[in-house]
Amino acid sequence: MLMKKSLILIMAVIFAVTAASADVEKDYCKLIKKYDAPEQVRIMADATAADFWNVYLYYDAPLAKFNKAILKNRGAEQEALKRLADLPKYYPRYDKTIVDGRREFCSSLLSDMGLDSLGIPFELVVIDSPEVNVLTLPMEDGFAICLTEGLLQKDGLTSDMLTGIVAHEFAHIALKHRVRGFYDEARNRRRATLVGGIVAGLLFAGEVALDYYTPYYDNYRPVDVDVDVDVNIKRPSPLYLYTMNQEYEADLAAMRYMQFLGKGEAYLEALRFLASAQSVVYENPDGGNYSPRIEFMKYVAAK
Numbered sequence: 001m002l003m004k005k006s007l008i009l010i011m012a013v014i015f016a017v018t019a020a021s022a023d024v025e026k027d028y029c030k031l032i033k034k035y036d037a038p039e040q041v042r043i044m045a046d047a048t049a050a051d052f053w054n055v056y057l058y059y060d061a062p063l064a065k066f067n068k069a070i071l072k073n074r075g076a077e078q079e080a081l082k083r084l085a086d087l088p089k090y091y092p093r094y095d096k097t098i099v100d101g102r103r104e105f106c107s108s109l110l111s112d113m114g115l116d117s118l119g120i121p122f123e124l125v126v127i128d129s130p131e132v133n134v135l136t137l138p139m140e141d142g143f144a145i146c147l148t149e150g151l152l153q154k155d156g157l158t159s160d161m162l163t164g165i166v167a168h169e170f171a172h173i174a175l176k177h178r179v180r181g182f183y184d185e186a187r188n189r190r191r192a193t194l195v196g197g198i199v200a201g202l203l204f205a206g207e208v209a210l211d212y213y214t215p216y217y218d219n220y221r222p223v224d225v226d227v228d229v230d231v232n233i234k235r236p237s238p239l240y241l242y243t244m245n246q247e248y249e250a251d252l253a254a255m256r257y258m259q260f261l262g263k264g265e266a267y268l269e270a271l272r273f274l275a276s277a278q279s280v281v282y283e284n285p286d287g288g289n290y291s292p293r294i295e296f297m298k299y300v301a302a303k
Contacts, residue, residue, distance in 0.1 A: 028299045035062065035249040037256035044260065049114030052260050056253065057118075057174055066180050076190055080183035087178075090137035090144055092125050099149060102126035113163060115170055122173050124166065126152065132277040136169050138178065145169045154277050160266035161273055164258050168267075171253035177246045244292075251293055255300055268297050 036042075038059035041052055057063065070077050092098060106124040110116040121142030129148040137144045145166060151157065172178070242250070251271075258267040275290035 024295075025299070028296060031245075031248050031296065032252070032300065035245070036252050041260065042256060047260075049112070049257075049261075050117050051114070052257060053114055053118055053174070056256075060175065062180075062249075063175050066176060066183065070179075070183065076183060076186040079186040080179050083182040083186075084138070084179045087138045089140050090146075091139065092123055092144055095125075095127075097128045099126040099128050102149075102152075109163070109166065113166065113170075115166075118174075120174055122170070132274070134165055134169060134274075136172055143173045143178075145173070151277075154273075156273055156277075158266065158269075160258070160261075160263050161270035163261075163263075164254050164267035164270040165274070167257045168250045168254040168270075171250040172242060172246065175246075175249060175253070177242055177250070181243060181246065244289075247293060248296060251297055252300065255297055259301075264301055268294065268301060271297060 037056055038061070040059045041056045044052060044055065047055075070080070102125075106126065107116070110124055121139075123139070123142070123144045124147070125144055126147050126149055130150040131148050132150045132154050133148050134151055135146055137146060147162075147166075151165075152162070251267075255264055255267045258264045271290055271294045275294065
């Protein structure tokens with residue numbers, strides 16, 4: 001009897017694990033279907049790095065959909081653009097912590113990656129900080145990808161891993177994640193408000209106003225931020241972080257780029273490197289959690 005109960009328990013555990021694995025795989029398939037690189041870049045051959053990015057951005061469906069939507073220039077669109085414009089700005093030319101001796105290194109890296117000829121306004125700089133980190137900050141005319149000297153000096157980092165890290169950050173910029181996030185939040189809030197108005201009318205017949213909408217929390221909520229690079233490198237404000245889905249989308253872009261170079265495994269190693277090396281405790285626990293991103297990229301790499 002005891003053996004029978006144990007066998008039943010073991011089978012139940014196996015069933016639960018199998019079911020959970022199936023659910024995870026289903027979620028991965030949904031993410032790939034929604035955010036993966038366009039098929040055109042996944043079958044490219046005899047092309048340059050710049051060709052990869054040009055074709056990627058031309059055929060990327062979510063980006064094309066957003067570019068079309070933002071042209072409507074109505075309530076949600078105007079709000080998203082205003083929130084982007086209102087972000088505290090970073091001014092590299094006044095930042096004394098930038099390592100001037102790394103400027104040629106940055107220019108060479110961007111050239112090798114084909115990013116300096118795409119017409120997308122951004123800079124790559126190295127900050128004199130011991131922290132092992134990288135983040136993207138808004139400027140008046142684009143964005144700055146900020147690498148720390150601590151990252152570049154950390155044992156274990158290879159040039160291929162660094163290429164993957166920069167590709168990930170560039171994907172955030174090129175895919176317009178910041179303003180797309182603002183736009184999604186504005187649109188979702190308006191939908192919630194509309195539903196609230198309908199519910200209020202049905203329940204109270206115009207006699208009682210229903211306070212349906214509760215102020216929402218988002219990863220980009222305005223906070224008092226002193227745009228001091230050394231502070232933000234150690235603990236990035238929610239203003240400078242991305243949602244988990246945006247991290248997945250940037251991971252897919254970086255992985256496909258590295259696979260295009262024949263070095264897909266290097267991106268997986270880059271994520272493992274950052275997960276083990278970073279001492280930062282993010283205010284956004286989702287965006288800073290590398291474990292699910294690593295597992296997702298392992299799945300992608302195996303396909």
